[in-house]
Amino acid sequence: MSSSKVIHAFYNDDEVVLDAVKKVKAAHHHIEEVFCPFPVHGLDKAMGLAPTRIAIASFMFGVTGLAVAIWMTNYMMIQDWPQDIGGKPSFSWFKNMPAFVPIMFEMTVFFAAHLMVITFYMRSRIWPFKKAENPDPRTTDDHFLMEIPVHNNEEELMTLLKETGAVEINVVDSDSH
Template sequence: METSKVIHAIYTDDDILMSAVKKVKAAKHHIEEVYTPFPVHGLDKAMGLAPTRIAITSFMYGCVGLAVAILMMNFIMIEDWPQDIGGKPSFSYIANMPAFVPIMFEMTVFFAAHLMVITFYLRSRMWPFKKAENPDPRTTDDHFLMEIAVHGNEKELKSLLEETGAVEINIVDKEEAH
């Protein structure tokens, strides 16, 4: 089995990292991953990543929450136990809907937020007790790491990365990195 090698280029500034990503992409090299201690605005676009679809799932989860709220309130307040609250009898959902709007809003937000977080964790393959995948612990503090696949072009990649301002360049086996 052949081990795949990658280059880890480490940067200390997010602006230098952004320009380096653009230069590496312009030189037609494939960036496997970039590890950062905080979100870097525009990095996903610079890397050429596809836009996320999590907003679509959030909308669908919000619709589910709204439907659950409507069905729940209709059952609880109209069908199961209708009451005369403050002189307003609860015998029709439509007649009482203005009073139910805050509950519908809150359930929509509750479902969208909670289910979106669960979806994000599952999609990112992050679950309890999972071992961290970042190859260098400094990327959780103040360093940025760009991981590029090596296909027999180590010298060319090294010189390109030195030009982009990398403070450290390491060639590692992919299996050891994670």
């Protein structure tokens, strides 16, 4: 069984790696992954990644929280145990709604925030006690790593990556990391 090889090109500046990604993509090479110590603005567009739908999920979680808050305040304060607090009538949720606005706001934020964290971890496949998939520890400190699969074009890729400003280029077995 033959193992596939990948090239790890290291960069030490975010602008350089962003330009390098654009040049590698312009040369029609596939970039498997770019590992960065911090988010690089525009890198997702340069790599051609699809836009995220996480904002839609957040909105839906917030709407769910708002619905739960409306149901909860109606059940607790109107149906289950109606009380006359400060002269406010407890016969209708709509008459008491201004008093429930803080509860509705907080439940909307609570649901959106907590469910977004869970969604992010599930979408990113980050589980408790999961082994890190980072191929080089320097990418958590001060280096950027571009991982490109090799398909009988090793010399061409090496030349291109040197032109883009890579400070270090290594060919490694993709099964080893």
